[in-house]
Amino acid sequence: MTYEKHRFIPEDDSPAIRNLMVVDDNKVDQMIYRRIIKRSGLVGQVLQFLSAEEALAHLRQKDRAVVDAILLDINMPRMDGFEFLAAATEELGDSFTRMLVVMLTTSLDPRDAARASQFSVVKQYLNKPLVQKHLEQIADYLNRTTAARGDVSMARG
Amino acid sequence: MxxxxxxxxxxxxxxxxxxxxxxxxxxxxxxxxxxxxxxxxxxxxxxxxxxxxxxxxxxxxxxxxxxxxxxxxxxxxxxxxxxxxxxxxxxxxxxxxxxxxxxxxxxxxxxxxxxxxxxxxxxxxxxxxxxxxITAVRRRHETGRELDAANSELRDFAYAVSHDLKSPVNTVGMLLGELQEAEGEHLSQDGQHLVALARESIERMQIFIEELLRYTSIIGEVVEFVPVSLQSLAEGILQELDEQFRAANVVVDLQPLPQLIAHKEQMRLLLSNLLTNAAKFSRAGAGNRITLSGETTEDNRVILKVADQGVGIGREDFEKIFTIFTRLHRSEQIAGNGLGLALCRRIVMNHGGRITVESDLGAGSCFTVELPQSQT
Incomplete structure (x- = not known):
């Protein structure tokens, strides 16, 4: 299994996005994502996969760390983004990541929208190119859901 | 009985x-x-x-x-x-x-x-x-099916092409962004200027591909005709464009508009394109009033008029402006890609109507859209 792993912020400093996965078959795009992600100061660690199969293999591992968010490209050779979503959801349920963002090359095609909306794990769409703002939105979402979970446990207590 | x-x-x-x-x-x-x-x-x-x-x-x-x-x-x-x-x-x-x-x-x-x-x-x-x-009926049916197949093939082709074009354009856009971000301060002023120009061109290309995609997506689209209030559509569009129009000092005089049976999204695109088009060609320092008015005729046709006080169009260019990719101005002068009015004309054609223009150079233009009130 090949992927690149980069740590930008120590786990102890509680980064807004602890563990981010990016799945995109374009090497140059991946390189730029890494730079943007690093510069954002929001991401602790990033795992970058050049194929959906490799990303799926990683998610199958029992002892892996919790994935906070996955940025997923749709148009990839062999297994595309939708096939990845279908396979991951079927094998691992909805909890293989806390959230998933579909990255679109062109604005949303109605047919793609219909397909993507079938997966409850898809929380957002972003139009490429990736920019700082997108990462801030992901951090916001994670922060909100963490707060909500905190409320629940307090209510139980 | x-x-x-x-x-x-x-x-x-x-x-x-x-x-x-x-x-x-x-x-x-x-x-x-x-x-x-x-x-x-x-x-x-x-x-x-x-x-x-x-x-x-x-x-x-x-x-x-x-x-x-x-x-x-x-x-x-x-x-x-x-x-x-x-x-x-x-x-x-x-x-x-x-x-x-x-x-x-x-x-x-x-x-x-x-x-x-x-x-x-x-x-x-x-x-x-x-x-x-019933030979004629059967033939129409068969031609319709062939046409549908051809249109859907064209749509898929356009989608694939725009998608494949857009990927490298996005990548170059991001590379230029990174260059500016990471190396900007090491570049000479001339170098920074060149990078900025390159980014602008790439952005134009991104917008162009998006609009091309939108244009092809309505070719032979399976249209669902529903009752549409042009009035509330126009109000919504003006709200969206408010900031843009305010910045350009454009005032829109919205008069009562009729209802019709049409494809809602296409009507929204039509109004929005006609309005932004009118605003784009306003003249600096002149009256910038756009009048949007409509009526229903006795023979059940809806007439829609968008009149501006902008730069106007020469009579010899009346047909040209509706042709895809045709522009009368260089993009540094007035932004655009020659798709807006072509899209308008295609939408009007989809509804069995027509669009015409009257204009005086330097005094303004008036676009008239004529649509059947209901579709059969």
């Missing part, structure tokens, strides 16, 4: 006045046949039936073998099965589409219906039938 007296009278007319039957035959039927089931080689065919296929009725002898000879053999099998079933059970209809071969080799589609006349024991002894020729 007693029957209406006219119905009683009409029934009487039909059974006593032969002219009534021949009127019905000529006005609504393309052929009539009457078959003696006790002497099955005897079937009277009306002369109109033979003329459908370019055949002289005088050459025919009222033998069913004659029509069975030029009918499509698969269709004949179905007709004969229906015939058997109808003779056995009156509730089973004798009604089917059959293809005949015209003397020029072409195919003629005929709907053939009939009913058996039975004796006291219920045995079918005669069969009376009628023909309706």
């Amino acid at each position: 007693a029957e209406h007296y006219l119905k009683t009278e009409l029934d009487h007319q039909m059974s006593t006045n032969p002219e009534m039957w021949s009127f019905v035959q000529q006005a609504s039927l393309d052929g009539v046949w009457y078959w003696d089931l006790e002497r099955p080689d005897q079937e009277w065919m009306s002369p109109e039936f033979w003329r459908l296929f370019g055949i002289d009725p005088a050459t025919k002898s009222h033998n069913p073998a004659e029509w069975q000879d030029i009918v499509n053999q698969d269709d004949l099998k179905i007709a004969l099965v229906n015939f058997e079933l109808h003779c056995a059970d009156p509730a089973h209809p004798y009604d089917q589409l059959v293809r005949y071969r015209h003397s020029d080799g072409s195919t003629i589609w005929v709907r053939c219906r009939g009913r058996a006349i039975r004796n006291e024991e219920g045995k079918a002894i005669r069969m009376f039938g009628v023909h309706n020729e």
Whole structure:
């Protein structure tokens, strides 16, 4: 299994996005994502996969760390983004990541929208190119859901 | 309840006045046949039936073998099965589409219906039938299907091309962004200027591809016609464009607009394109009022007018502005890609309407859209 792993912020400093996965078959795009992600100061660690199969293999591992968010490209050779979503959801349920963002090359095609909306794990769409703002939105979402979970446990207590 | 007296009278007319039957035959039927089931080689065919296929009725002898000879053999099998079933059970209809071969080799589609006349024991002894020729309807249906297939192929092609074009454009855009972000301070002023220009060009290209995609996505789109209030559409669009218009000092005078039956999203695109187009060509320092007005005519057509006080268009360019990719200005002067009005025209065409322009150079333009109030 090949992927690149980069740590930008120590786990102890509680980064807004602890563990981010990016799945995109374009090497140059991946390189730029890494730079943007690093510069954002929001991401602790990033795992970058050049194929959906490799990303799926990683998610199958029992002892892996919790994935906070996955940025997923749709148009990839062999297994595309939708096939990845279908396979991951079927094998691992909805909890293989806390959230998933579909990255679109062109604005949303109605047919793609219909397909993507079938997966409850898809929380957002972003139009490429990736920019700082997108990462801030992901951090916001994670922060909100963490707060909500905190409320629940307090209510139980 | 007693029957209406006219119905009683009409029934009487039909059974006593032969002219009534021949009127019905000529006005609504393309052929009539009457078959003696006790002497099955005897079937009277009306002369109109033979003329459908370019055949002289005088050459025919009222033998069913004659029509069975030029009918499509698969269709004949179905007709004969229906015939058997109808003779056995009156509730089973004798009604089917059959293809005949015209003397020029072409195919003629005929709907053939009939009913058996039975004796006291219920045995079918005669069969009376009628023909309706529907070749034109079938052809339209087939052409429509071919057109749908061609359009959907074109849409898929455009989608694939725009997608494949957009990927590298996005990548270059991001690379330039990174260059500016990471190395900007090491670049000379000239270098920074060049990178900024490159980013602008890339952004234009990104917008262009998006709009191209939008343009092709409405080609032969399966349109769902619903009641649309142009008034509330226009209000929504003006709210969205408010900031942009305010910045450009553009004032929109929105007059009451009618309702119509149309494709809602396409109507939204049409209004929004006409308005942004009018705003784009406003003149610096001049009155920047856009008037959007509409009315419904007595013959149920909706007329929509978008009038501006902008730079205007020369008469020789009236047709050009609606042509895809055609621009009258360089993009540094006025942003655009030659798709906006082409999109408008395609939307109007999709609705069976037309769009025209009147204009005076330097005084403003007025675009007039004419649409049927409802779609059939």
